[in-house]
Amino acid sequence: MGNCIICSREVDGRICQSHQEDVVFDFRGNSPNQLIRNRFYRGVVDGYADFGVFIDLSPKVTGLLHRSELDGRLESLNWEPGDTVYVQVKSIRDNGNVDLTSSIRQSDREFRGTLIQDGTDEKLPKEVNEGNPSEGDEETTHERSAPHSDGGNASAVETEVAASEDEPAADSDTDTDATADAESETEAVADEESGTEVVAQTTSEPETAVDDEPETEAVEEPEPDKPSGDLAEEPPETKEVTRRNIGELGDRVGELVRIEGEVVSAHQTGGPTIFELRDETGVADCAAFVEAGVRAYPEIELGDVVRLDGEVELRHDEIQVETEALVALEGDDAAAVQRRLADAMTERARPDELELVAGDERLEAISEELLDAAEAVRRAVLESRPIVVRHAASADGYVAGVALERAVLPLVREEHATSDAEYHYLNRRPLEDAVYGMNDATNDVTRMLQDRDRHDEKLPLVVLAGTASTVESQDGLEMLGIYGAERVVVDAAPADPEIADTTDVLVNPEAEQNLSTGALAASLATTVNADVREELAHLPAVSYWENTPENYVEAATEAGFDDEAVTDLREAVALEAYYQSYDDKRELVGDLLFGESQEAVAVAGAPADVAADESLAGHIAAQFREKLDTEVETAQANIEHSEAQGVDVAVLDTDSYTHTYDFPPTSLLMDVLHRRGDAAVTVGISMDKLWVRADTDLDLRAVAHDAAENAPNAGISASGLRQGRIEFLSGAREAVESAIIGAVTEQFD
CATH class of the missing domain: 3.90.1640.30 (inorganic pyrophosphatase (n-terminal core))
Incomplete structure (x- = not known):
């Protein structure tokens, strides 16, 4: 028997049933059947398939995170093979297959603790490390700093583990109350040798002078278990806090720093609250933890000007500040920070001059x-x-x-x-x-x-x-x-x-x-x-x-x-723009316009008749031409020619003689038909839309207005000026066609 590291309840292991999802496990077993359903595990990306991602939970156990379990598209994941990720076990099938689901918590600090599951045994990281130090590593022994409501500092893992040791839970509560009382006191003493002000760190606003030199302030580390006797009379341990710009935090990993700036976002994860802070040099994520899933510093709102003290850390190659104290600034202090931000903004935002692609x-x-x-x-x-x-x-x-x-x-x-x-x-x-x-x-x-x-x-x-x-x-x-x-x-x-x-x-x-x-x-x-x-x-x-x-x-x-390369790019982009038209297709379009244009590369998975050195743009452009030529050929065979006021007019029934729901779109088809035809006016008409192209510059609004006078109840509207499109009521199609052609040919005079 043992005690739950979260609530101290007696359990067979280290975590009670109600807190299973508050802890992340490092799995060191060799069988899928040793996994526990609904637990969160740390894993390593093994590789991708069309249907999902394979995650190694241990060297001998691999699970599948199916694409249906993701909030977004599989292609949007930025995981690479070898990356550490966090997943939840959804089920273990009879054949040993492990089904996983995604976790919004993607770091140790977002959980309330870390345990090692060695087969079916649950162990604390320190137990494994003490027994075999070579097995310990930074990830397994991770401890996060947890800012209490009074700005104090404690290790979340240490706090939770302490509650499960030999002392009764009641004694632990008493110690916690004593700690809170001790940390809520604020002192100010003068260091006679250095003249530096020493304060106990609280959530109240410390006084800070704003000048051109980095400011330094010594901060007392709270001591919840202060010893008695002679040791009690020793001065408290202090750390110097220096205001730093966010732009230089990459060189300050491991240091306790002070940041002053504006809160530009704040979001709650399953673990800490993440504040995004902006100063005159950049933006940084700052994590503040009170309790898993609970908003830290609820008084801090979007747009507040704040002062934050914390330790600079590197998490998955990203800079993050572990918050120890955070207060909103007011009065002159806030105004000084706002002036710095405004001055930097003005200097950085407006370009000095135009930078054109080519003279124009x-x-x-x-x-x-x-x-x-x-x-x-x-x-x-x-x-x-x-x-x-x-x-x-x-x-x-x-x-x-x-x-x-x-x-x-x-x-x-x-x-x-x-x-x-x-x-x-x-x-x-x-x-x-x-x-x-x-x-x-x-x-x-x-x-x-x-x-x-x-x-x-x-x-x-x-x-x-x-x-x-x-x-x-x-x-x-x-x-x-x-x-x-x-x-x-x-x-x-x-x-x-x-x-x-x-x-x-x-x-x-x-x-x-x-x-x-x-x-x-x-x-x-x-x-x-x-x-x-x-x-x-x-x-x-x-x-x-x-x-x-x-x-x-x-x-x-x-x-x-050259001209051929530019043409390939234009046609390839036009084809891809049509498919999934609401999707940005960032990666694909980037490959077309930038990735494949420097030198021809083989098209992965291309048919055997595609040349090995054909570029992606060239391959897609070939599809563009094939589809477009087929559609144009069909359309040209069904165009009806007539003459109105001495002007040659070509009319195509797009409902009957185009593949309405396939490439090319009607607007592009009408452009090509007019360029390749010899009529002065080319018209495409469907059930309730009409496209018009002409050799003269048309005023489409005037066309719609004049046509509406001749077909007053047809609901004629020039709603698509940039596409040369006019809309109308389907029941008035014949009247609209005649009225539009008449209005267009009048503009040739």
């Missing part, structure tokens, strides 16, 4: 707007605000979105110590349409409010590229504004005047020009982060289907991309 007078004419947008993006990174990039699911839209993504990700990694920060602080969400409607806005607002309430996240900066510049997007933009989300719209097509009043920054040329949104966004990206200029040099050329400006052709060529 059209972009220099809107330099202030580009600088304003770049400042908004950089400020969001520095303020630890998430950035949401919305762009159309087209080749041009993807180029724009990916350019911004590639510029921002290095800044996020530089600013945040955690490895998953790039997925947390940047989300790229393609839009199927070129309009940012209420459906999209409702989705974004719902997600940002959930993240704010559940994870104490700040409201995001929303960047809309190649969309949201027409009045059809006004309602969606206004909804974001109601909740205080900052909005930046970047679009090469002329924007409606109303949009300027519903955005914080609008980057837009004043007149119709041969400028793609991809080219515009790429130069915004290089202004945000000049270090990615060479990496993005070929992207503007990729965004053009025809009439690519010479300056962007030259930029791509200098970067090593």
